[in-house]
Amino acid sequence: MTHDAAAPPPGRPGRLKVFLGAAPGVGKTYRMLDEARRRLDRGTDVVVAFVECHRRPHTLAMLEGLETVPPVHRPYRGGDFAELDLDAVLARRPEVALVDELAHTNVPGGRHAKRWQDVEALLAAGIDVITAVNIQHLESVKDVVEKITEVPQRETVPDEMVRRAQQIELVDLPAEALRRRMAHGNIYAPEKVDAALSNYFRVGNLTALRELALLWVAGRVDEALRHYRSEHGIGGVWETRERVVVALTGGPEGATLIRRAARIAARSAGADVAGGDLAGGDLMAVHVARSDGLATGASPAALAEQRQLVESLGGSYHSVVGDDVPAALLDFARAVSATQLVLGSSRRGRIERLLTGRGIGETTVGRSADIDVHMVAHERAGRGRLLPSRRRTLTPARLVAGPVAGLVLPVVLTAVLTGHRGSLNLTSEALLFLLAVVGVACVGGVVSAVVASLTASLLLNYYFIPPIGKFTIAEPNNILALAVFAVVAGTVAAVVDRSLRLSRRAARATAEAETLSSLAGSIVRGGDALPSLLERARETFGMDSAELMTEAESSTPLDGPGVEVAAGDGAVLVLRGRTLSAADQRVLTAFAAHVSAAVERARLAEAAAEVEPVKAADRMRTALLAAVSHDLRTPLAASRAAVGSLRSHEVRFSAEDRDELLATAEESLLRLNRLVDNLLDMSRLQAGALSLRLRATALEEVLPAALESLPAGAPAVEVRDLEQAPAVRADPPLLERVLANLIANAVRHSPPGSPVVLTASAHGDRVEIRVVDRGPGLPASERERAFEPFQRMGDTDNSTGLGLGLALARGLTEAMDGGLTPEDTPGGGLTMTVSLPAARLGDDARLPLRKGEL
Known part of the structure; x- marks a missing residue:
């Protein structure tokens, strides 16, 4: 067949399309082949790299007419297995390749352990891939599927591999329809149908798997929607999915609000609150740490308990900083595309509400626009705060009401006192005016107090200090009294204003400390990855995006409206969205320092990982010295x-x-x-300094030299069928060392009179050499440890050598692209199987062994 279509352009990574199913038999492979046929009709160069039809006639019919790359056959444990021939597909280089069963584990002998790694290689080569996978094979839901079906899932694929697909298509089929397809013999052979229908393919299992698949795909679609909205600057709420945000203050009503919000989210998602499943994070709790004083009434212990409650119900907890609490709540809700916001009824009493005006709930409702707001009653509503709250920062209403009160209240007091002239003396009248000034200062601050002080001084002089009706003072002591009044009024106003400012600073510091403490705790616990910390920074400051740059990357000027930059230790945190206040910028700098600490922590973890090989080498040197002290000294002596x-x-x-x-x-x-x-x-x-000369090597060529190294009086070695085995691709001296070490190990553990058997056979393009003994064998739990250097299996007196034989044999075998595996000998004993590639043309090149290939 000729191919006129051009090969994929070099440098462009391939595109991935995934057909995701809830269970075997829903039709993923059929749909994949149908997609291939449609693309082929449009002139696309499509090949079938690997498809498993399971002898299903309808699927086999769809395969007809499509070019297929023949699979490569690999032997494994006495069987012959067909695998994806990655090298052949890369050499063919089509535009699109079909690769079935993404989570499949490859038979040893290929490039990669997993088929999804083969797919990565195809994508890296610029080849588009169409593949299929079932929901039970995704790593994130593996444990859930095992709990539902009671069937362990041994083959998995990382979620990230599937998430990177440009297209994910759900192949859906109702449970009863799938069972009918099974009963008609369209999925499994007739002898397997009854067992499948009564076990894995029960209606409950299939319904649960179908729901998992639908929810996983819905989450992927939701990610794409958020990305689209961010790219196009869309800030409004799109009610594509119900999301409930509950606002927490750290008060005792928090648990009531969380449970009510969870019930709202569960009704929207059709989930079960008692089961702790809200289907993908539809419930979010947010605490606003603010600078208006309310944050000081929050109990850290209560917030910690409420966070645990939210997470136990399947939701997530967030903390943001904002001076304007309603604005911060609504900004967060819109950032996460929330559709409903749950608030608690005000804990302020009637008198406090009358004096201070609209509260957070009423303000939030007024600004909510397209977000539904629920005001939930609770037992603390209208009863005030549990902890005494420091005086708040002045609201816009108090900034207006203060000066007005400074003008009006002294006039009203003058009218009242002139109606009772003669019943009070000047001292009492002055104290009443002073009390009014203090009250105005408490409402409106120092400016209002100055206005009230001037107004009261003038009225006191004109109406109550002789001569009455004139702005003059006849007696010197009255001048002193008026001066003292003015000083006291100004001092009280200044003290009140200072206390307000200090209260604001303390509240702001508490809010900042709470936010940074939560961040630092997550870094110390190591629970948050760097992307999660960046997302927390974006949420905390209500920005559109957050990214971390190195100092070199940030050398270009980063300015413009809505861009905030904070430098940490060797890293720069860049946020985009709005202009922050000076106080928020200070918190952002501390935030950047914490994020830099997370980066440093990650770097130290990498450094520690790099040290591990050094530690392992040191342990090996220690073991070597201990072994050499005996094993080299004995033959020398x-x-x-x-x-x-x-x-x-x-x-x-x-x-x-x-x-x-x-x-x-x-x-x-x-x-x-x-x-x-x-x-x-x-x-x-x-x-990594060993060099190989791989060539066609007959086993009879290396066996005599391997047998010569056996000690005198050793048990006999029985050789079988070596002449029928083809030559292998190996380095003769190294293969001799491998066989010598394996035979010596078998001889050492064989009982007297029991010969060691050496046999070989061909399996596809591999040759397996078996060294069989009838000794005590090796428990499965000890087999891998036997291949570690300086491990003397069954040795109690240091009489069996350095313990390098098996370790060296495996290392040399793997260096020659082979494998060494231990197996039980039928009837007792141990069989060491060496698998090497069969010889082929062009096997005489000298190949260097690079470090890291073992």
């Missing part, structure tokens, strides 16, 4: 004793004795040579 005896002139040895001493020295030196060779090879392997 034996050979030295034999040579020393031969050189002695005091004893005359017979020919037989001399031969025995020479044999002892030779055997000890050979043992020492093997130990040194093992140490050198292991060092080269770990340093």
